[in-house]
Amino acid sequence: MQRDAPIGTIIAYRESYITAKLERFCTGDVKENLYVTISPLKPSLGVFGNKNIPVYMTNVPGVGVRWFSYSLNGGNIKSPDVYFATGNGLLTAYIGMELVKTGRITPAVINGDSLAAVGIWENGCTKNMPIGDLIFTGGGSITQVTCTVSSSNISVPLGDVLATQFTGVGATPVTKGFNLGLNCDVNAKVNVSLSGIANSDIANSDILALTNAGTAGVADGLGVQILYNGAPLKRDTNLLLKTSAGGVETLPFSARYFQTKSAVKPGKANATATLNLTYQ
Numbered sequence: 390m391q392r393d394a395p396i397g398t399i400i401a402y403r404e405s406y407i408t409a410k411l412e413r414f415c416t417g418d419v420k421e422n423l424y425v426t427i428s429p430l431k432p433s434l435g436v437f438g439n440k441n442i443p444v445y446m447t448n449v450p451g452v453g454v455r456w457f458s459y460s461l462n463g464g465n466i467k468s469p470d471v472y473f474a475t476g477n478g479l480l481t482a483y484i485g486m487e488l489v490k491t492g493r494i495t496p497a498v499i500n501g502d503s504l505a506a507v508g509i510w511e512n513g514c515t516k517n518m519p520i521g522d523l524i525f526t527g528g529g530s531i532t533q534v535t536c537t538v539s540s541s542n543i544s545v546p547l548g549d550v551l552a553t554q555f556t557g558v559g560a561t562p563v564t565k566g567f568n569l570g571l572n573c574d575v576n577a578k579v580n581v582s583l584s585g586i587a588n589s590d591i592a593n594s595d596i597l598a599l600t601n602a603g604t605a606g607v608a609d610g611l612g613v614q615i616l617y618n619g620a621p622l623k624r625d626t627n628l629l630l631k632t633s634a635g636g637v638e639t640l641p642f643s644a645r646y647f648q649t650k651s652a653v654k655p656g657k658a659n660a661t662a663t664l665n666l667t668y669q
Contacts, residue, residue: 390494391578392535393667397438400452400488402529424510425484427456430503437489444489446505449531451494454504455487480483496532501525534577535668536633539570543642547613547658555646555653558591561614563646570666575635577668583622584663588612590649595624600659610650613660616643627667 390400431446434453484507486668488499504525544569561666573579588602589596596612597620602608615622618632618641646658 390490390531390533392494392533393580394490394667396490396492398490399438400490401529402485402487403410404483404485413649414548416562424508425458426508426510427458427484428506428508429454429456429574430494430505434491439490443504444491449495449497452490453489453491454532455483455536456488456505457485458483461611479517492658494533496530498514498530499528502527515541517563533668536571536573536579536638536666537668539572543567543569547644547646549645551660552653552655555610557652558648561645564616564643566643569642570637570667571633571640573635573638575633575634577633577635578635579630579640580627580637580669581617581622581630581640582627582667583615583624584665585624585661587624588647591647595621596647596649597624597660597662599657600661601657602666606656608656608658610648610652611653611658612647612649612663613658613662614645614647615662615664616645619643627656628658 390399429445433443433445435444437444437453437455442455442457444455447454449486485505499563501523507525545565547563547565550563554560556562571579583595585597588596588598588608592610596614598612599607601607619627622628631638642663642664
Protein backbone atom coordinates (compact mmCIF):
# COMPACT_ATOMS: atom_id res chain seq x y z
CA MET A 390 0.00 0.00 0.00
CA GLN A 391 1.46 3.37 -1.00
CA ARG A 392 1.86 5.48 2.16
CA ASP A 393 0.24 8.62 0.73
CA ALA A 394 -2.57 7.02 -1.26
CA PRO A 395 -5.76 9.09 -0.83
CA ILE A 396 -8.47 8.07 1.62
CA GLY A 397 -11.01 5.86 -0.14
CA THR A 398 -8.36 3.95 -2.10
CA ILE A 399 -9.17 0.25 -2.50
CA ILE A 400 -6.31 -1.73 -0.95
CA ALA A 401 -7.48 -5.21 -1.91
CA TYR A 402 -10.48 -6.98 -3.45
CA ARG A 403 -11.61 -10.55 -2.98
CA GLU A 404 -14.65 -12.44 -4.21
CA SER A 405 -16.17 -15.80 -3.39
CA TYR A 406 -19.29 -17.61 -4.54
CA ILE A 407 -21.84 -19.85 -2.90
CA THR A 408 -23.64 -22.52 -4.89
CA ALA A 409 -26.44 -24.68 -3.56
CA LYS A 410 -28.70 -27.20 -5.25
CA LEU A 411 -32.20 -26.63 -3.93
CA GLU A 412 -34.73 -29.30 -4.84
CA ARG A 413 -37.82 -29.83 -2.69
CA PHE A 414 -41.07 -31.64 -3.23
CA CYS A 415 -43.41 -28.68 -3.00
CA THR A 416 -47.10 -28.36 -3.59
CA GLY A 417 -47.73 -26.22 -6.65
CA ASP A 418 -45.25 -24.03 -8.43
CA VAL A 419 -43.15 -22.95 -5.45
CA LYS A 420 -39.65 -21.66 -6.12
CA GLU A 421 -36.75 -22.02 -3.74
CA ASN A 422 -34.80 -18.99 -2.51
CA LEU A 423 -31.12 -18.99 -1.61
CA TYR A 424 -30.53 -16.22 0.95
CA VAL A 425 -27.18 -14.75 1.95
CA THR A 426 -26.92 -12.47 4.97
CA ILE A 427 -23.84 -10.33 5.66
CA SER A 428 -23.54 -9.04 9.23
CA PRO A 429 -20.44 -6.88 9.85
CA LEU A 430 -19.00 -7.41 13.33
CA LYS A 431 -17.69 -3.86 13.79
CA PRO A 432 -19.28 -0.37 13.53
CA SER A 433 -19.75 1.54 10.30
CA LEU A 434 -17.28 4.31 9.44
CA GLY A 435 -19.52 5.84 6.77
CA VAL A 436 -19.13 5.99 2.99
CA PHE A 437 -15.73 6.37 1.32
CA GLY A 438 -14.85 6.93 -2.31
CA ASN A 439 -17.41 6.91 -5.11
CA LYS A 440 -19.41 3.89 -3.94
CA ASN A 441 -22.50 4.52 -1.86
CA ILE A 442 -21.84 1.45 0.27
CA PRO A 443 -20.91 1.65 3.98
CA VAL A 444 -17.38 0.83 5.08
CA TYR A 445 -16.89 -0.96 8.42
CA MET A 446 -14.05 -0.97 10.90
CA THR A 447 -11.41 -3.69 10.99
CA ASN A 448 -8.85 -4.40 13.69
CA VAL A 449 -6.27 -2.37 11.72
CA PRO A 450 -6.40 1.43 12.19
CA GLY A 451 -6.86 3.20 8.86
CA VAL A 452 -8.29 0.14 7.09
CA GLY A 453 -12.00 -0.56 6.63
CA VAL A 454 -13.96 -3.26 4.85
CA ARG A 455 -16.81 -2.90 2.37
CA TRP A 456 -19.13 -5.85 1.69
CA PHE A 457 -21.52 -6.62 -1.11
CA SER A 458 -23.44 -9.59 -2.42
CA TYR A 459 -25.04 -10.27 -5.76
CA SER A 460 -26.34 -13.11 -7.86
CA LEU A 461 -26.03 -14.29 -11.41
CA ASN A 462 -29.77 -14.80 -11.21
CA GLY A 463 -30.21 -11.03 -11.15
CA GLY A 464 -30.35 -8.23 -8.60
CA ASN A 465 -28.42 -5.22 -7.37
CA ILE A 466 -25.40 -4.86 -5.12
CA LYS A 467 -26.39 -4.46 -1.48
CA SER A 468 -24.35 -4.16 1.70
CA PRO A 469 -24.85 -5.27 4.33
CA ASP A 470 -28.15 -6.84 3.52
CA VAL A 471 -30.02 -9.98 2.61
CA TYR A 472 -29.73 -11.11 -0.94
CA PHE A 473 -31.17 -14.15 -2.58
CA ALA A 474 -31.17 -16.13 -5.78
CA THR A 475 -34.53 -17.61 -6.66
CA GLY A 476 -35.55 -20.56 -8.78
CA ASN A 477 -35.23 -24.33 -8.71
CA GLY A 478 -32.14 -26.47 -8.94
CA LEU A 479 -28.61 -25.03 -8.83
CA LEU A 480 -28.50 -21.45 -7.48
CA THR A 481 -25.41 -19.27 -7.08
CA ALA A 482 -24.77 -16.11 -5.07
CA TYR A 483 -21.53 -14.13 -4.84
CA ILE A 484 -19.86 -12.42 -1.88
CA GLY A 485 -17.48 -9.54 -2.48
CA MET A 486 -15.15 -7.75 -0.07
CA GLU A 487 -12.98 -4.66 -0.49
CA LEU A 488 -10.41 -3.35 1.97
CA VAL A 489 -10.49 0.44 1.90
CA LYS A 490 -8.11 3.09 3.22
CA THR A 491 -10.00 5.18 5.80
CA GLY A 492 -7.15 7.09 7.43
CA ARG A 493 -3.53 6.87 8.49
CA ILE A 494 -2.64 3.17 8.44
CA THR A 495 -0.86 1.36 11.23
CA PRO A 496 0.82 -1.73 9.68
CA ALA A 497 -0.72 -4.90 11.14
CA VAL A 498 -2.41 -8.19 10.25
CA ILE A 499 -6.13 -8.21 9.39
CA ASN A 500 -8.05 -10.73 11.53
CA GLY A 501 -10.37 -12.49 9.10
CA ASP A 502 -12.63 -13.96 11.77
CA SER A 503 -13.48 -10.50 13.13
CA LEU A 504 -14.80 -9.01 9.90
CA ALA A 505 -18.33 -10.33 9.38
CA ALA A 506 -20.74 -13.20 9.92
CA VAL A 507 -22.18 -14.57 6.69
CA GLY A 508 -25.21 -16.84 6.86
CA ILE A 509 -26.67 -19.01 4.08
CA TRP A 510 -30.40 -19.83 4.21
CA GLU A 511 -33.05 -21.59 2.20
CA ASN A 512 -36.57 -20.24 2.03
CA GLY A 513 -39.18 -21.91 -0.08
CA CYS A 514 -41.15 -24.93 0.97
CA THR A 515 -39.14 -24.79 4.16
CA LYS A 516 -39.21 -21.40 5.87
CA ASN A 517 -35.82 -19.90 6.78
CA MET A 518 -33.91 -23.14 6.92
CA PRO A 519 -30.19 -22.56 7.67
CA ILE A 520 -27.86 -24.23 5.18
CA GLY A 521 -24.53 -23.11 6.59
CA ASP A 522 -22.17 -20.25 7.41
CA LEU A 523 -19.29 -18.76 5.48
CA ILE A 524 -16.26 -18.50 7.77
CA PHE A 525 -13.34 -16.13 7.21
CA THR A 526 -10.11 -17.41 8.69
CA GLY A 527 -6.53 -16.23 8.80
CA GLY A 528 -5.64 -12.75 7.63
CA GLY A 529 -3.30 -10.68 5.56
CA SER A 530 -0.60 -8.19 6.43
CA ILE A 531 -1.25 -4.53 5.68
CA THR A 532 2.00 -2.65 5.13
CA GLN A 533 2.88 0.71 3.62
CA VAL A 534 5.60 1.22 1.05
CA THR A 535 7.65 4.37 1.41
CA CYS A 536 11.19 5.77 1.22
CA THR A 537 13.57 7.39 3.66
CA VAL A 538 15.52 10.48 2.61
CA SER A 539 19.29 10.49 3.13
CA SER A 540 19.40 14.27 3.69
CA SER A 541 16.49 16.61 4.36
CA ASN A 542 18.50 19.85 3.86
CA ILE A 543 20.53 20.40 0.70
CA SER A 544 22.52 23.51 -0.20
CA VAL A 545 23.15 24.14 -3.89
CA PRO A 546 25.84 26.80 -4.46
CA LEU A 547 25.28 28.49 -7.83
CA GLY A 548 28.40 30.61 -7.36
CA ASP A 549 29.14 34.11 -8.58
CA VAL A 550 27.72 35.01 -11.98
CA LEU A 551 28.50 38.19 -13.93
CA ALA A 552 25.50 40.41 -14.64
CA THR A 553 26.66 40.57 -18.26
CA GLN A 554 25.95 36.84 -18.63
CA PHE A 555 22.23 37.57 -18.38
CA THR A 556 21.31 38.57 -21.92
CA GLY A 557 17.52 38.83 -21.71
CA VAL A 558 14.35 37.57 -20.03
CA GLY A 559 14.52 33.79 -19.77
CA ALA A 560 18.31 33.59 -19.81
CA THR A 561 19.76 30.76 -17.68
CA PRO A 562 23.55 31.03 -17.85
CA VAL A 563 24.41 28.72 -14.93
CA THR A 564 22.92 25.37 -13.90
CA LYS A 565 24.13 23.29 -10.97
CA GLY A 566 23.04 19.72 -10.38
CA PHE A 567 22.33 18.03 -7.08
CA ASN A 568 21.14 14.56 -6.14
CA LEU A 569 18.50 13.53 -3.66
CA GLY A 570 19.22 10.11 -2.16
CA LEU A 571 16.46 7.75 -1.05
CA ASN A 572 16.23 4.25 0.37
CA CYS A 573 12.95 2.76 -0.82
CA ASP A 574 10.69 -0.21 -0.30
CA VAL A 575 9.98 -2.32 -3.38
CA ASN A 576 7.24 -0.78 -5.58
CA ALA A 577 7.24 2.57 -3.76
CA LYS A 578 5.84 5.13 -6.22
CA VAL A 579 7.96 8.24 -5.71
CA ASN A 580 6.23 11.56 -6.43
CA VAL A 581 7.55 15.09 -6.00
CA SER A 582 6.00 18.53 -5.88
CA LEU A 583 7.79 21.88 -5.67
CA SER A 584 6.81 24.49 -3.10
CA GLY A 585 8.12 28.02 -2.77
CA ILE A 586 7.31 31.70 -3.26
CA ALA A 587 6.68 32.58 -6.89
CA ASN A 588 8.61 35.42 -8.51
CA SER A 589 6.12 38.22 -9.20
CA ASP A 590 8.18 39.79 -12.01
CA ILE A 591 7.22 37.14 -14.56
CA ALA A 592 4.06 35.29 -15.60
CA ASN A 593 5.75 31.92 -15.14
CA SER A 594 4.77 31.13 -11.54
CA ASP A 595 7.19 28.18 -11.43
CA ILE A 596 10.13 30.60 -11.10
CA LEU A 597 10.96 31.15 -7.42
CA ALA A 598 11.53 34.56 -5.88
CA LEU A 599 14.85 35.47 -4.31
CA THR A 600 15.01 35.59 -0.52
CA ASN A 601 14.22 39.15 0.68
CA ALA A 602 13.56 40.27 -2.88
CA GLY A 603 13.12 44.03 -3.20
CA THR A 604 15.35 44.92 -0.23
CA ALA A 605 18.75 46.57 -0.21
CA GLY A 606 21.67 44.37 -1.23
CA VAL A 607 19.52 41.76 -3.00
CA ALA A 608 19.81 41.21 -6.75
CA ASP A 609 16.93 42.30 -8.96
CA GLY A 610 15.63 40.84 -12.20
CA LEU A 611 16.40 37.25 -11.22
CA GLY A 612 14.64 34.17 -9.94
CA VAL A 613 15.56 30.53 -9.41
CA GLN A 614 14.25 27.53 -11.35
CA ILE A 615 14.33 23.90 -10.12
CA LEU A 616 14.54 21.01 -12.57
CA TYR A 617 14.26 17.23 -12.41
CA ASN A 618 16.29 15.24 -14.91
CA GLY A 619 16.67 18.40 -16.98
CA ALA A 620 12.95 19.29 -17.09
CA PRO A 621 11.59 22.29 -15.13
CA LEU A 622 9.34 21.42 -12.17
CA LYS A 623 5.93 23.05 -11.92
CA ARG A 624 5.15 24.63 -8.58
CA ASP A 625 2.50 22.87 -6.44
CA THR A 626 2.05 20.11 -9.03
CA ASN A 627 2.60 16.45 -8.22
CA LEU A 628 4.92 14.57 -10.59
CA LEU A 629 5.44 10.79 -10.56
CA LEU A 630 9.20 10.26 -10.81
CA LYS A 631 9.49 6.48 -10.73
CA THR A 632 8.38 3.21 -9.19
CA SER A 633 11.29 1.96 -7.12
CA ALA A 634 12.73 -1.51 -7.51
CA GLY A 635 13.72 -1.22 -3.84
CA GLY A 636 16.91 -0.08 -2.17
CA VAL A 637 19.00 3.02 -2.85
CA GLU A 638 17.63 5.51 -5.37
CA THR A 639 19.39 8.65 -6.63
CA LEU A 640 17.12 11.38 -8.00
CA PRO A 641 18.86 13.94 -10.29
CA PHE A 642 17.71 17.52 -9.68
CA SER A 643 19.28 20.84 -10.66
CA ALA A 644 18.88 24.55 -9.96
CA ARG A 645 19.61 27.61 -12.07
CA TYR A 646 19.18 31.36 -12.14
CA PHE A 647 16.41 32.57 -14.44
CA GLN A 648 16.33 36.15 -15.73
CA THR A 649 12.95 37.80 -15.08
CA LYS A 650 13.58 41.39 -16.24
CA SER A 651 15.36 42.97 -19.18
CA ALA A 652 18.11 44.29 -16.88
CA VAL A 653 19.72 42.54 -13.92
CA LYS A 654 20.87 44.43 -10.82
CA PRO A 655 23.79 42.77 -8.98
CA GLY A 656 23.43 41.63 -5.36
CA LYS A 657 22.79 38.58 -3.21
CA ALA A 658 20.77 35.95 -5.04
CA ASN A 659 19.61 33.23 -2.66
CA ALA A 660 16.31 31.31 -2.74
CA THR A 661 14.58 28.59 -0.77
CA ALA A 662 12.57 25.74 -2.26
CA THR A 663 10.86 22.72 -0.76
CA LEU A 664 10.66 19.37 -2.56
CA ASN A 665 7.69 17.44 -1.16
CA LEU A 666 8.06 13.67 -1.62
CA THR A 667 4.95 11.53 -1.47
CA TYR A 668 4.26 7.86 -2.21
CA GLN A 669 0.91 7.16 -3.90
